[in-house]
Amino acid sequence: MTVTDRSPTPLLPRPSLGRRALAHARNLWRQLTSMRTALVLLFLLAVAAVPGALLPQRNLNAGKVDEYIAARPVLGPILDRLEMFDVFASFWFTAIYALLMISLIGCLLPRLREHLRAVRSDPVPAPRNLARLPHHHRGSVDAPIDDTVDQVQTVLRRWRTVTRTGDDGQRSISAEKGYLREVGNLVFHFSLVGLLVAVATGRLFGYEGSVIVIADGGPGLCNTSPAVYDSFRPGSATDGTGLDPFCLKVEDFSADYLDNGQAEMFTSNISYQSGADIGTDRWQPYRLRVNEPLRLGNERVYLTGHGYAPRFTVTFPDGQSRTETLQFAPEDATTFLSSGALRFDPPGGTYPDPDERRRNQIALEGLFAPTAAFDGTLLTSAFPDMLDPAVAIDIYKGDTGLDTGIPQSIFKLNSEMINQGRLVKQARVNLRPGESTTLADGTTVRFDGAEEFAYLQVSHDPAQNWVLVFAITMMGGLLASLVIKRRRIWVRLRPHGAGTAIELGGLARTDQAGWGSEFTTLCQHLLPDAPSAVKEDR
Template identity: 60%
Template structure:
């Protein structure tokens, strides 16, 4: 039992040592690197799947080691918790010692000041009392205490730079506060992304089903989200000559608080680095893409317009892929409706360039849009109960013969194609859509405050140096006084030699 208690005691001492805390902090930073270098499942599950398929056994090994879920992994959480415990166990005794030192008086004047790293002495005509009074005046701002010694001698013990330890503690407590704030932010925060059409499309933060993707905190169930609405009036983008995006701006209106009851829309120019802050949430502009506009005229003369966003497959030229789906109008029989559903799939080029019959995009701006479409007719599988991407058709339906390709055509804006049953499909151009991200982090103010304190504490601990100085005035029988000045740097001595020389010169000069 005694050996077991000794093991626990030694383990606790090792865990709460400052070198252990620094090691764990390094491991935490090292463990976060895969989260920055590898795709994360919480951010983009599709990219994770593609990465694993591309890398084969290596990708599957990384997946088993949770490298695609770094911040939710067991090993990252273990390092996080150990660092938290280490900091707490390290700071509590240091804080107690700090408060004891604050109440303690400067140490006694050493018997032999000449042994100190810094020393100077001189005989003065002033009395010991006058020397001490002069020293106290010169050392104003230092923590000091005056003492009487044997033989009529008097001394002053002074110390300065105590704020160095204060800064050190502020730094470590702020680091601890950052860990707590990040943990609480993951528990009570949420983040969601949604695509909104840039022609007056609206989004309201009223529930998780309004999002395309939603990542709740551990304590968030999605039922009490902050209420606000956003309306995207239009979108503008400027590009460099090489196609690189220079500026994205969406002119939006938003409602929150009393605006929701009055119906008032407040304008805001939403840009990439200028989020909207309202109702305790932040709304970011992440990017944009294009929605192809198709008008389908069915054999019975009824027309339908399709406006479904397509996703970019090339980040430079914004060439996009997707699927725009239609149900036949006026068909009430379920079986007949399933047999006559339409899907328009293919490639969208905002600035079209043809290489023979192959369509490609030369520039990301909407200059000369065109589409290369495959038209499918049959059962889209939307009634099967299985989830289905809005950007693609169910390939299983094609393989089963329930969905068949009936046309393939390249279309520029205003051009159309006619199917075998007389259905006419016209391409009417494109419309912008924007990708918005809503982030809620109730601890962001605390994170900012602790981050500032970390910098201030670290700067204080690095710039302030602890040093001590002692002055002893010993009377001689001839009416003169031997004055000794000794100095000791508690930390790095760099710079203290000059300060001590100036201080001793002031104290050892005869007063005029």
């Protein structure tokens, strides 16, 4: 008779909260550091970068961002809250970036340990049945087994080998080659991590500044403060202090154009000071061209564009004059028809009363054409090079708002001043170099010509050299992982009469073409009677 024990199965004690939290964290870590997760994060990083290419970015052009939001009153603010206009500094892009680095490091460290363990260990013993391997051959030689072992080791001198002796007197030689394939793979992935870290370091501690410098050999630029730049974009961990000092001035600028007006090359001769030369009369010359920046330590100075800066002289009724050269903004990228504005404050003593002085300020606003073409009195430009310059300007008199403390565009007058009648139009004229016009109160406005200006960008990236190093090692590691083959060969030797029976088996760790021919070559070295194409022997 069978007796069934119906006593309840004792319940296992429930793990403590700490152990459950530890198990959950361990599982989460394993998921995060899996290669599948790393590939998903890499794909997400590529997808997350797409809005940065499609939408205007605030750190590059804040004006374009404002225009985009104003044109889309519903969608624009939503995208702004999602940080779509600051993609590469957004919290979600940074989170993907950081998780990708953690995942890659978590994947690579175990692989590195495994590879070091494989390098230190001996090649694996020969399988029991070599005939089951993809490459196999049998043969015999007349030499004794000891001499044959020496010959095999000579042929395999560039392989990692180990010789084992069996109980029945047979010998087996295990040989392996191609460890550099995994080294190249690891170098590629660790270089990718290094590249990500270097790029992130450059974004954190670097900066970019853009400035317009008149090409007349004037004061130019000294990299001492963000205030010297027209726009300054510091990294997240940079406050603009402690800039690497250097000074430069633009001596001249020249542009080469095709017949259709398309620019072919920009060239500017500059002079610069750095290091011990700062504050002295020693200037170093440099020929600055597009994609040929001036490199000063971690600083790079790029020539990114150019334009024209008209020069005007205003002579007031008492004979005192002011001359100003100011850049105009190109309106047409093909012909370089440009627009801008200038403001002139009367010299000291011309109008002793401050209110009267303010009422007699002069403002100019209009167009500049490097190669003038007129349709009646309407000015346009026919070619981007300065062959026949002219201006079409409106002349205003009154309060220009220079001393109000309100920021104003250097390319446009304050329309509120005009609408309120505080700035009154006096004349509209077209002028060529040397021509002038006289207002009713005797004030003379003369167009003196124009200078070209260079648009320079100064970039500071403390990790730029490391980016290059990691990019080169990435390519080297990738090439090694694609070219080098990981393969194994086993040679089993048995006494056979007065000679030695040899059995060879080969296995490629990766499916690569070319291993079969190498196996055939080894067989021909060991067995003179081996055929030129060794087939699988089953």
